[in-house]
Amino acid sequence: MSDASLNTASPVSRAQEGEAGFGDFFALLKPRVMTLVVFTALVGLLAAPVGVHPVIGFAAILFIAVGGGAAGALNMWWESDIDALMKRTQKRPIPAGKVTRDEAFAFGITLAVMSVVMLWLATNALAAGILAFTIFFYVVIYTIGLKRWTPQNIVIGGAAGAFPPMIGWAAATGTVSLESVLMFALIFMWTPPHFWALALFMRGDYDTAGVPMLTVTHGRRATRVHILVYTVLLAALAIGAGFTGIGGPVYLAVAVVFNALFLRDAIAIWRRDEDQAEADNYRVEKRAFKLSLWYLFAHFTAILAEAALGGFGLGGWS
Amino acid sequence: MSFREEHELHKRRFGRNLGLGLVLAGFVALVFGMTIAKVSDDGFAVPKIEQGEN
Numbered sequence A: 001m002s003d004a005s006l007n008t009a010s011p012v013s014r015a016q017e018g019e020a021g022f023g024d025f026f027a028l029l030k031p032r033v034m035t036l037v038v039f040t041a042l043v044g045l046l047a048a049p050v051g052v053h054p055v056i057g058f059a060a061i062l063f064i065a066v067g068g069g070a071a072g073a074l075n076m077w078w079e080s081d082i083d084a085l086m087k088r089t090q091k092r093p094i095p096a097g098k099v100t101r102d103e104a105f106a107f108g109i110t111l112a113v114m115s116v117v118m119l120w121l122a123t124n125a126l127a128a129g130i131l132a133f134t135i136f137f138y139v140v141i142y143t144i145g146l147k148r149w150t151p152q153n154i155v156i157g158g159a160a161g162a163f164p165p166m167i168g169w170a171a172a173t174g175t176v177s178l179e180s181v182l183m184f185a186l187i188f189m190w191t192p193p194h195f196w197a198l199a200l201f202m203r204g205d206y207d208t209a210g211v212p213m214l215t216v217t218h219g220r221r222a223t224r225v226h227i228l229v230y231t232v233l234l235a236a237l238a239i240g241a242g243f244t245g246i247g248g249p250v251y252l253a254v255a256v257v258f259n260a261l262f263l264r265d266a267i268a269i270w271r272r273d274e275d276q277a278e279a280d281n282y283r284v285e286k287r288a289f290k291l292s293l294w295y296l297f298a299h300f301t302a303i304l305a306e307a308a309l310g311g312f313g314l315g316g317w318s
Numbered sequence B: 001m002s003f004r005e006e007h008e009l010h011k012r013r014f015g016r017n018l019g020l021g022l023v024l025a026g027f028v029a030l031v032f033g034m035t036i037a038k039v040s041d042d043g044f045a046v047p048k049i050e051q052g053e054n
Helices: A003-017 A022-028 A031-047 A054-078 A101-122 A125-146 A153-162 A164-173 A178-201 A205-209 A219-243 A249-271 A274-279 A283-310 B008-040
Strands: none
Touching (some): A022 A054, A022 A101, A031 A054, A101 A125, A178 A219, A219 A249
16 A cells, blocks of 8 residues: 555545534534523622623623533443433534544533633632532532432433523622522422423433433332422422512412413322333423423523613612 | 645635634633723722731
8 A cells, every 4th residue: 555545535534534513513412402591690790789891791691511521422432332222312523423532521521611710810719619529519510420320310410500600690699698598409300300391291301321311220119209299399499489589479479370381290190100101202201301391481581681681770679 | 836635624724724713812801801800890909918928
């Protein structure tokens, strides 16, 4: 074989292996999850009683999003073995052969360190510290440590997703307060019923991968009970938050309507058995999952609305 | 001298390099913007250097 043939063969073979494009690295950041991170962090930042320069605010949200994306990339690095087994995740960059595990690890670690340092420089050490803890919690505690060992994985993983509004609040105020803890608690309590509703009608994937989802380890009846219990606790928390600093008449009205709807669906899920659910192709479970997406969006939009009205002396209960 | 035929791989590499270039340019602009915002802040003050300090 000549040198010339070697030179021409090399790029072709690498292309067949799938050298990553820009979009493949972007996909490692889990852009869909990032939208939730950006939105809730933005609400935390804007609901805070301290104003932030627009450029600093933009930088803070960007670095929180990058930090969340870095955690996503490190999650894909660790989970590439089970991602290859599940239909939902088979097209991710690593199982698809577009990005190697080493590349994903280097990409994730670099962005994680950079996002924390830049958030510190842009805002303060507390916000950067919570971001660093969030990345550590999601990657080490949840992904590497507990996800494959406990059926409570969704509850634990939900905590990582609940930190962004607290980081946004800390970026503006430099503190952690009752309001930011309530925003954390709202997402934390919302995550289990949201995911378990999905797990009820997305059957099979987690069994194949050997991830101990509640539906598999404790059965579907227990999952239905868990959804109801968490939804009741969530409703009490969400409505109670309406009487605190982040609440007000607008928030309370939204919370009452959405919690009534979510509770109605949770009760319906609890009362059904598998035969009934299969008979109508999981209509109620799918409806509850869709509603849960609107639920979180509505609550955080209402918190934002109360903060915006506060600028005109109208927000909250004062 | 002949030019090699462009492979799909080259287009992908160009896209990746262009994307990275734009991200870096955006990052530079953001750091510049943050600097302006910080020095324009009312609370901003140049740290005093005490006499005798190295």
